[in-house]
Amino acid sequence: MTFDPSHAARSFSSVGTRPIRPDGVDKVTGRARYGADFNMPGQLIGRILRSPHAHAVIRKIDTSKAEQFPGVKAVVTAADLPDLTDGDTSMYDILDNCMARNKALYDGHAVAAVAAIDARTAKQALKLIDVEYELLPHVTDVDQAFAADAPLINETIFTTGVDPKPDRASNVSMRSQFGHGDVDAGMAEADFVVARTFKTEQTHQGYIEPHACVANVSSDGTADLWVCTQGHFVYRQHCAQLLGLEASRLRVTSSEIGGGFGGKTHVWAEPVALALSRKAGRPVKLVMTRDEVFRATGPTSATSIDVKIGAMKDGTIIAADATLRYSCGPYAGSWAEVGAMTAFACYKLENVRTVGYEVLVNRPKTAAYRAPSAPMAAFAVESAIDELAKKVGMDAVDFRIKNAAQEGTKASYGPVYGPIGIGPTLEAVKNHPHMKASLGKNQGRGMACGFWFNFGGQTCTDLNIGMDGTVSLAVGTVDVGGSRASLSLVAAEELGIDYAQVRAVIADTSSLGYNDMTDGSRGTFSSSMATISAARNAIKILRARAAQMWDIPVEDVTWEKGHAVAKGETHGNLPNLSLKEIAAASGTTGGPIAGHSEIVADGAGVSFATHICDIEVDPETGATKVLRYTVVQDAGKAVHPTYVEGQYQGGAAQGIGWALNEEYIYGKDGRLQNAGFLDYRIPVCSDLPMIDTQILEIPNPNHPYGVRGVGETSIVPPLAAVANAVSNAVGVRMQHIPMSPPRILAALEA
Amino acid sequence: MAGIAVSTTINGDHAEFLCHPDETLLEVLRERLGLMGVKEGCGTGDCGACSVILDDRLVCSCLVLGAEAEGRQIATVEGMAQGDRLHPLQQKFLEHAALQCGICTPGFLIAAKDLLAKNPDPTEEEIRFGLAGNLCRCTGYDKIVRAVQDAASVMRGA
Secondary structure, eight states: OOOOOOOOOOSSSTOOOOOOOOTHHHHHHHHOOOOGGGGOTTOOOEEEEEEEESSSEEEEEEHHHHHHTTTEEEOOGGGGGGGOTTOOHHHHHHHHHHHHHHHHHHHHHHHEEESSSSHHHHHHHHHTOOOEEOOOOOOHHHHHHHTTOOSOOTTTOBBBBBBSSSSSSOEEEEEEEEEEEEEEEEHHHOOOEEEEEEEOOOOOOOOOOOEEEEEEEESOOOOEEEEOOOOOHHHHHHHHHHHHHHHGHHHHHHHHOOOOTTTTTSSSSHHHHHHHHHHTSSSSEOOOHHHHHHHHHOOOEEEEEEEEEEETTTEEEEEEEEEEEEETBBBOOHHHHHHHHHHHTTOOOOOOEEEEEEEESOOOOOOOOSTHHHHHHHHHHHHHHHHHHHTTOOHHHHHHHHHHHOOOOOOOOOOOOOSHHHHHHHOOOHHHHHSSSSOTOOOOOEEEEEEEEEOOOEEEEEEEOTSSSSSEEEESSSSSSHHHHHHHHHHHHHTTOOOEEEEEEEEOOSSSSOOOOSSTTTTHHHHHHHHHHHHHHHHHHHHHHHHHHHTGGGGEEEEEEEEEEEOOOTTHHHOOOEEEHHHTTTTHHHOOOEEEEEEEEOOOOOOOEEEEEHHHOTTTOOOEEEEEEEEEEEOOOSSSHHHHHHHHHHHHHHHHHHHHTOOOOOOOTHHHHBBTTTTTTOGGGGGGOEEEEEEEEOOOSSSSSOOOOOSSSSGHHHHHHHHHHHHHHHHHHHOSOOOHHHHHHHHHHO | OOOEEEEETTEEEEEEEEOOTTHHHHHHIISSSSOOSSSOSSHHHHHTTTTEETTTTTGGGSSSSSSTTTTTTOOOOGSSBBBBBBOHHHHHHHHHHSSSSSSSSHHHHHHHHHHHHHSSOOOOHHHHHHTTOOOOOOOOOHHHHHHHHHHHHHHHHH
């Protein structure tokens, strides 16, 4: 029988409780091992030399002095990472990003690397590498890069998604369009129209743990990689392909991960560490500095977005239009398309059109950042929606309720929605006590909605039952924020045993089948589905073993609350057999008992949230203080509600930082000016209030327990919610994120 | 090697090491002494992940030289639990789910321990400012503040 993932209403005994996480004690006692907390015998220390220029041809690299420096065991450049990508352009871009081949494309681009006996020696050796650059004109701003006369970053980029194909290269790598109906006719009919242009600046995921790995390539062709990553199977594939290794010969072990948020989804330094190890014949540990993390990894796009929305006098939105430009670093492949898909996803629209452009700039290659591209689109759309509600003369919440998408609505990006939570989150917000809290002078309240798809993907899980009746759950999705707890709850639920009898571990790439990475809010969604499937497979074996022990037909055995139960008149009086009793007998009934599952976890439930934010602006300094914040989000089914709340609160906090403070600041020279936590200021404890949460549970019909992904949606509304609050407080529509004090003062003075 | 011989006390135990004159206490703790509970998030004193208590002062160990540990008392996260009994702060961090990825947790625990030693009954605002030198990117601080409030209450009752 194939696994049926559809939702069945049921009551839960483990799922929905809030036990202590299994990796908790190690994490509060300092014993948990993260990327940088692992060493190997004979290990060398690797360091990377990075370009100080935004755009330059690499004329020559002379590594001879560094190679001769005492203590240096290997120096590598692009010549040590030959192109094995065989026409796969996205892998070629990853290769080029790991180590610049012909041109340095941004300040921070790797150009060479050293492995030496210690960090001090490696650092000194970097200074002995002589790189001859020929500077080229650069461009770091998304609008300037979009312009026809901008310096060209990659002469092989011709805009895709336009017909006919352009006859000359440009910085626009892709155009994508979504929507339906007749937007122009709808807009002409509208009684009220709001048209605005918005900008958001580039931000970094800001995980506290810098990228770190230990690579060990043996002369027999096998290799091991210890690394902090959101997807060790994906890292294995990337590294194996770039290094010319067979995937099965490269074992990747994921360390505990100190935050990722999308920023640890593709390789940067890992192929370099492997290349150094291969050349030196010794293990190499490579840990980035914070400066490198900012200059060379992660960031999300900067954007420039035009929005136009028209409504009728009764408050019905008649047409919605947006053009969204997302910067993507010097390579094709930002998430612009996704921004265009999500922009109007919260609404029921007859006429809607979104056009997304990805734009090359001389900045680091962008990586996913929690619901990638959606927060900026939501900022623009939800700001315009707020303004339109005012023009129509409706309350901001009521206006959204009137136009909210429902089950059966054709989404602006194509599909027809099943049961969804946008309406319920809005109703919950309308009735929330937060909405009645009084506001003082210079204070304002804003609210905004957000949408994220969520993702399922390839998943493989093993559930092994020990002779003592305890359960080992081997999972392949990296645990970034407590998923081992939620998956242990799910295994306990399905088997009918105690949470304490299950131990979940993240298996390495040699111990489990392939798993996609922990992204797209899929960790608990997909691995819980695979865990349920694996548990059901184990139960089939447990029933068969019980039948064997009782010498009755297996059809007469059911599984209830952790026990095999004999049914039927002839043997209904047999005492139940516990999982422990069946496990203890396994040596004589057919050997070890295990359940396995290999699935593509289709049917991730889309996710909606609505946030409320109260702020106070100091009109003298332009500084903004968040006074109250409330998150309402649909979780489908909250497996471990405390960690679901944590996802809501964490996403909100990141969004608040983005809205008010965080931005990459580039100088005219194309160099990043604030590559550190002092000048790139993420929210600290004293910047934030308590963040109230309300979990709604509208079951996902495609998951046995109704689970939806919960990790990302919470970062989608905050930019808009904070901007609406600030706009309401100061009486000026804020159009540029972050709303740092200078921008607020400028808006007040304009 | 141009090493400096240092004799110090870490989590109540005597420790001796040789270090370079420019080597940070963070490097010494992690690389020479294996105390990897002390984390490096920035190396510039901006994130607090490497927080330790030096005598009675909360410091970023990345901003202290190893040589400065001579004759001092150092407390790290590894010294908080007594045997298998967790410190109330550790226990409350677990109960409140005050950690997600957990990389900032050792620094927060040490900073909170220092805060409560000096102010056993802090207001929410005092906790927020007391922990403002420690960055957390996962939690939004809500559950951290609640865990510290709860631990403070337990410790006052103890």
